[in-house]
Amino acid sequence: MMSQSEVLIGDGAVLLELQDGVARLHLNRPEASNGLDIPTLQDLQTALLRCHGDRRVRVVLLTGGGVNFCAGGDVRTFLTKGEDLPEYVRQATLLLQAAISAMIHLDAPVVAAVQGFAAGGGGMGLVCAADIVFAAESASFLAGATRVAMAPDAGLSVTLPRLVGPRNAAHMLLMNPVVSASEALALGLINQVVSDAELQGVALAYAQRLAEGAPCALAATKRLLWSGVGLGVDAAMPEESRTVAALCRTADVREGLTAVVEKRRARFEGC
Template sequence: MSSAEILIGEGAALLSLQDGVAHLELNRPESANGLDIPTLEALYAALMKCHGDRRVRVVLLTGKGANFCAGGDVKTFKSKGDGLSEYIRQATLHLQVAINAMVHLDAPVIAAVQGYAAGGGGMGLVCAADLVIAAESSNYMVGATRVAMAPDAGLSVTLPRLIGARKAAELLLMNTALNAQEALDLGLVNRIVADDALLEEAKAYAGKMAKNAPLALAATKRLLWTASGLGIDAAMPEEARTVAELCKSEDVMEGLSAVIERRKPEFKGK
């Protein structure tokens, strides 16, 4: 295993790279990693650095401290007074840009969640991730209507897509909080691990995924995000086109050879 290379070593979003896994860490533990405009700008910059680095095969998204992300920075919001509407307009635009960057990133995004994932920020990031590993004491809540706001970060689309329309409506309208087991039962998260093993387990999970063929990971991620909106009649031709295009890559021949020769493949992303 190689040592981690620091790509962004200071600020509100830290980024390192090790063996194909980019570790993106929200770095405002004193505010429960609440999202203000500078933090959203830092998050987007880190995602774009991942997008531009062909070595990145998987992104592991975490939050420093006791909580993954408690949503928007409510203290900042309250301080804006009469200027809150304009600040929120700008903040939600930055949040939308960051969420879009996650969804359209070639590398799958794995979120590792401890403490609270709340608000449009925390839940938005969870729902925009491709896979989620939950600490056993983690909790999940949208919370927008609790402060007389509406969901943002694409939650009106991503949450029903993940857990179904009726349950999503309940969470969004009632501000229902979920514990880790409830989130797992609904399909919001993929697996639960012990609190003190979260980062270790998440890194191992990401590292295992990073050994897969990066072109295939990217294509599969794209199909998963687009297929539900296409319908099966349109999705199947798109799947066929994608598989045929991947068969032009060296990785496909390497994968086939590895199966025949009963060995582990060595994918190069080309």
């Protein structure tokens, strides 16, 4: 039986609630296509820090309200800044970088559910920093920075090539094609395409199933995946060995092994 959800952040540009280990982090500026201005980025950082500080959080489900998941930086706000634009963008970029880093270093895996546009360093950056991504058939992906004479941020110059390969990343970052959900799937940018009507339910079901896993093992696996990108196989294997040995000291490993022998579902409690 599912427990009652607990509202952790109930108002503002980013909402957060927790139920059965799944923290639902919701971008809440649908009227602005969830564009990321400084207040929104501050709210996002606050929500991610809440997830970092709560051991009950086993999975984060990232969603965006309205038609679009996230249209990137709030262009309308940018245009109001005039000569102050460089300083405003510098502050916004620092906050976005902090949010991306928080997602990557979060112990809990991040599952994203994307509908409509995921654009710019904000939208694409969040997609590339998530661990698992579901996209609705309506979803479209656009890097967009060079289209407005800017350059990639939010780690896209590293995360996007990691996902789709350097040649595809160069094309997406330099030419700014609008990439459909089916194209994104073929490129390896996302994990699955579902109908718009099914998106939230499918992503939530996946997050709930993932939340039943062993938290320490999931966190360690996520860390190995992210840190192994630049290590190479020979350097990564000793770290894998140390990680597995450390996990074997936990009760969750004993529970997992016992559950296999007893042919039942494991009940993981965490480190």
